[in-house]
Amino acid sequence: MNKEKRYKILSLFQMKYPNPATELIFSSSFELLLSVILSAQSTDAIVNKVTKKLFQIANTPEKILLLGEKGLKYYIKSIGLYNIKSSNIIHTSFLILTKYNGYVPNNRIELESLPGVGRKTANIILNILFNKKTIAVDTHVFRVSNRTNFATGKNVQEVEKKLIKVVPSIFKLSVHSWFILHGKYICTARKIQCNICLIFELCEFKKK
Template sequence: MNKEKRRQILERLRTNNPHPETELEFSSPYELLVAVALSAQATDVSVNKATRKLFPIANTPEAMLNLGVEGVKAHIKTIGLYNTKAENVIKAARILVEQHNGEVPQDRAALEKLPGVGRKTANVVLNTAFGWPTIAVDTHIFRVSNRTKFAVGKNVDEVEQKLLKVVPAEFKVDVHHWLILHGRYTCLARKPRCGSCLIEDLCEFKEKVYPEE
């Protein structure tokens, strides 16, 4: 895909949604960190349902430690892998209290040292909580980037590096959200909604799907 076509795609996505936001509910960097960690292999809807009850009780690392592993489990047991996630949430809270004065660090290396936090989660926190021009690549972004030919890569790391290279600076902060939402609601995995896609004429996917007339 050429540079001009990419720019047109990004301009259309921006026009359609000038201020995209994550669908995870949060009111602080720490709440976002926990929500993103819980969202691995789970839907944002299921995470929001759990955190609406969890965060009023524990929305700081100190309060989370006071709640304890079993207390966290009780609130997130409707989410997949909740046992491991609860343990990671408590371990991460302890590190934040002991090493970062209870604050979420604006530092990738420090974030990635937290249990349950990988590169993707760190990218989301840096981007969404702190406004960094990072691009977290999840399954939606990986699919959309490859299917449209916007940024082709064999794995999430390759796609991330390609996106960082080809996305102009003015779009970098928001492109993560645009591509996720596009993959979640239009460019679906099994049957993309090409007939209602706002970038359909720019997309280079050769097997486009249209509703039967």
């Protein structure tokens, strides 16, 4: 795909979704961090259902630690991998409280040092909380990027590297959210809705 076509695609998304936002529900940086950790191999809808109850009881590092791992598991047991996620959240809460004075770090190295925080999670936090021009590649972004031929790669690292290279700076803050929305509701894994696709004429998917 050439740069002119990519620019047109991103411009269409810009017009359609001028202010895209994550579907995770949060009211603080710590709540978003926990929500993103919980969202690994789970859906935003399930995470929101769980955090709605959890955050009423514990939504700060101090309260999470008081709740304890056993108590935390009670609230998040409907989420996949809840055992390891409980452990990671407890340890992450401890580090944020003792090492970062209760604040979520604003740089990649410190973020990725937190248990349960990998590159994708760090990219999301940096992008949403700190307006960094990072591009997190989840299953939706990976699928849309490859299927449309916008930025191809065999793994998420290759796709992220390609996106960082080909996405103009003015679109970098939003492209992650645009591709997630498109992948969730239009360019889905099983049922592609090309008939209502915003970028149908520009997409290079061979089977459309």
